[in-house]
Amino acid sequence: MELLLLLLLGFASLSVGEYAQEDIDSGKVLRDLSREAYHNAWARLEGKTEGCTQENVRVRKEWRDIPAKKRIDFVRAVNCLMSSESLNPDLEGARSRFDDFGVLHHQVSNYVHFSASFLLFHRYFTWAYEEALRNECAYEGPFPYWNWGYDAHDVESSPLFDGSATSLGSNGGCLIKGPFSNRTVNLGPGSGPDPYRYNPRCIRRDLNTAIASAWTTHRNTTDLILDSPNVELFQAIMQGDTRYPESRGLGLAVHGGGHFAIGGDPGGDFNWSPLEPAFYLHHGQVDRLYFIWQNLDWENRQNISGTATMYNRPPSDEQSLDDVMDITPLEEARTFRKLMDTIGETPFCFLYD
Template identity: 85%
Template structure:
């Protein structure tokens, strides 16, 4: 057995205190955990000749590891969704298939955050978006995620936001402000995208909820990149600590979201989930209900799902369960969810039990790994 494999044996369930802090901070421990999870999942596909196999499994990649032509084609496919007619013709603000994803997220927001469905809903939601890009807009490249830790100390220089043709557009024009909600430090943008992809696009729905949340309200995409938030909440240390400190899915999703119902999460503030959202910020990126109308949403949540994938596959036999009720913070009180309960994301996808959504190589409907 290779020395590296020997070193990785037994990583699952270990604590952050068992690693050199410099290796956690540099991202080396996260890299090792990611490779171990990938290898474990890959081994589960060994000798399979039907369904999801080593030959047909899709590999999701970090944005900077995707070749420039594929990144440009990804942008093309997103623009294609923005130009394709909505499946919600009765909603005046829903003008495109891209808008349909924002509509569904708005409709389910109070049920799929700080609830038992948070992780699996977003896994299915992001997958449905990928499927739309592939089946309706002919995208054939890898589906991307954004590893926040690479950019946590300089979000503005990220290849995801540098305004080049291989990015998702630039920061917004600088708009002086006194900071964001809940005392968050101000970002470095705040206005309309300055250049690059999506700088000529409009947001059609939102902001917020209001008396008529589905009204047509066209405006530019605003982005407010925020390195202070990223460096506080989305570093390699933040990310790795969640993986190492989570003993079960209940603690994993609590630490991921900074769920203050749990003592171990009280000091985490917005945590890595909220930190990734507000590192992008702006309108709609910083809007709880309408954040999927920001094109970078799906790369952020790709990273959320990647961490879930890693955590699951470090101890696969013991990490195929669900925890929590059907409502946000259990308000109003609702039943505990089970693996046999159904997640309905119509019209974006067919109803699926949570059990079907547990495994990214489980064939119903998924067949993907994270590199």
């Protein structure tokens, strides 16, 4: 009876083979799964009157679903961070609060990719960025994500990259037009002898539809959710982790595909990619898929898997929910357990539409 009810609502969580391929490819199945996850998370807030509630929960939205004035204000807030004083005055190249996020990512890159902390680090890191925009630069709109599938077959025409005032700027060896075309990247690149030196240069993008259409389609994202029975495989398929047969043939996979659909400098730099303003919308989508996957089977998806080092090199201990995620000075250190739930009150209180 319960399964029949879910089917009638259009919310049943089935395997890939039980959906029509055309519905997967069109994004219909992903929309249905997203709606189910939102419904399940919303229901967990029902009756709450303190902490994170249905009245105060924030809802993150796809870039094109945010009103134009709010998108322009988001760009204003990012520019504000780019003009604010760094928390790392001893580092020559760290010239702004925006740069601080790149510094932290560079420092921990070898511990937060292909490791147990990949999903929760990037959830916490992206939230810390949102908090900086709100608390230091007065941004009040929805935090945006980029649903890659909408633009997988023509990235340059995306409202995120079309160069208009409501975009994050254009394509180009240096950004040709639109927001951030007059901004500089101050740190990196990763191959330099001193990555923290001051090295100002323009933001470059190399938007790549071939990569996007291979790795970031609605089919790619939907298959990720439906083919992952546990968090170990979810993060492996998300990243194309070659240690697993299930993800060995996925190449860049959705995580790398989103990064290299943007490409350029610093967007294509493993260590310094957070210095590309679109990084946070890309990782908003990464976290959205994690949110959907978690909330389709909430009781059974409250764990982590893996060690503390990338590819377990050098070998390190398996991590547990009681281990600590330290992203100071951006935010305080917290246990993994505190970061599992986007409506868990401390620190999070947000959903994805």
